Amino acid sequence: MVSRLELLESSPYFSGLSSAELEEINRLVFEKRYDRDEIIITEEEKAEALYFVASGVVKVFKTSADGKEQILAIIRPEETFNEAPVFNGGMNPASAQAMVPVVVYGIKRGDMEAILRTKPRVALNIIRVIAKRLRHLVSLVEELSFKRVISRVAKILLDYAGDGVASGTRLTQRDMAAMAGTAREVVGRSLKTLAENGAIRIDRHRIIITDRDSLREIAEQSF
Amino acid sequence: MITPQIDRDKCDGCGLCIIVCWHHCLVLTDDGVVAIVEGADCDWCTQCEAVCVTEAITCPFEIVLG
Numbered sequence: 001m002v003s004r005l006e007l008l009e010s011s012p013y014f015s016g017l018s019s020a021e022l023e024e025i026n027r028l029v030f031e032k033r034y035d036r037d038e039i040i041i042t043e044e045e046k047a048e049a050l051y052f053v054a055s056g057v058v059k060v061f062k063t064s065a066d067g068k069e070q071i072l073a074i075i076r077p078e079e080t081f082n083e084a085p086v087f088n089g090g091m092n093p094a095s096a097q098a099m100v101p102v103v104v105y106g107i108k109r110g111d112m113e114a115i116l117r118t119k120p121r122v123a124l125n126i127i128r129v130i131a132k133r134l135r136h137l138v139s140l141v142e143e144l145s146f147k148r149v150i151s152r153v154a155k156i157l158l159d160y161a162g163d164g165v166a167s168g169t170r171l172t173q174r175d176m177a178a179m180a181g182t183a184r185e186v187v188g189r190s191l192k193t194l195a196e197n198g199a200i201r202i203d204r205h206r207i208i209i210t211d212r213d214s215l216r217e218i219a220e221q222s223f
Numbered sequence: 224m225i226t227p228q229i230d231r232d233k234c235d236g237c238g239l240c241i242i243v244c245w246h247h248c249l250v251l252t253d254d255g256v257v258a259i260v261e262g263a264d265c266d267w268c269t270q271c272e273a274v275c276v277t278e279a280i281t282c283p284f285e286i287v288l289g
Binding site (some may be wrong): 045174188 | 225230233240265267269272273278281282283284285286287288289
């Protein structure tokens with residue numbers, strides 16, 4: 001697990017800051033630990049802090065009135081969540097839950113505002129991070145609106161594949177369904193079809209991407 | 224051996240996963256929760272996960288480039 005100072009140094013939020021400035025920010029950081037499945041923040045509760053994932057994986061999601069879950073993002077180590085309400089006020093727009101045991105570092109909303117006032121470079125960095133997050137959400141809207149479920153599943157596999165050295169994020173079919181905005185059973189059928197097409201091979205608990213080009217082609221197909 | 228994950232706190236001991244498991248990998252323990260006894264026989268069909276109402280049992284996939 002990365003130390004607090006290492007995490008701050010590697011975060012796009014604080015790139016370009018001096019060691020003294022990072023040390024100053026480090027004094028404002030608090031640490032919290034969560035067990036697997038534990039809720040970190042809840043949708044529509046007052047936003048208290050911005051979080052950096054130090055270790056583990058966090059899912060950010062919204063839940064419909066009938067209990068259906070839509071995953072908005074999977075946050076890996078060194079990435080952040082809960083930016084929007086920290087900067088524009090209001091409630092948490094989504095909930096966040098630990099997918100495995102998780103350690104997060106947080107900076108309280110008031111402390112973050114103080115950092116922004118005294119360190120304009122951080123404000124510029126944050127605009128870049130939020131713009132990247134906005135691009136991701138626009139891409140998600142596009143996928144949910146225009147793409148077939150099998151294309152969405154293909155894209156999830158491409159996005160979450162390990163590079164062959166480090167292992168990728170482990171996802172259940174239920175996780176994939178929540179990300180693709182569909183039912184678990186539909187994900188199961190999509191995986192079977194992708195395997196029949198030769199794009200992937202399912203080897204017990206591993207989904208092996210055997211034909212990356214074919215999978216990418218399927219991922220890019222629209223209605 | 225990687226096996227399906229069971230959250231003992233969530234398991235209500237309904238036994239549905241035991242019924243659907245083709246390979247008889249699961250049993251109900253004396254304390255009323257499910258446990259894996261034959262992990263090597265599990266072929267990751269994920270039926271146990273599919274039937275679990277409380278989401279106590281999960282079968283996560285590792286996604287890798289071939």
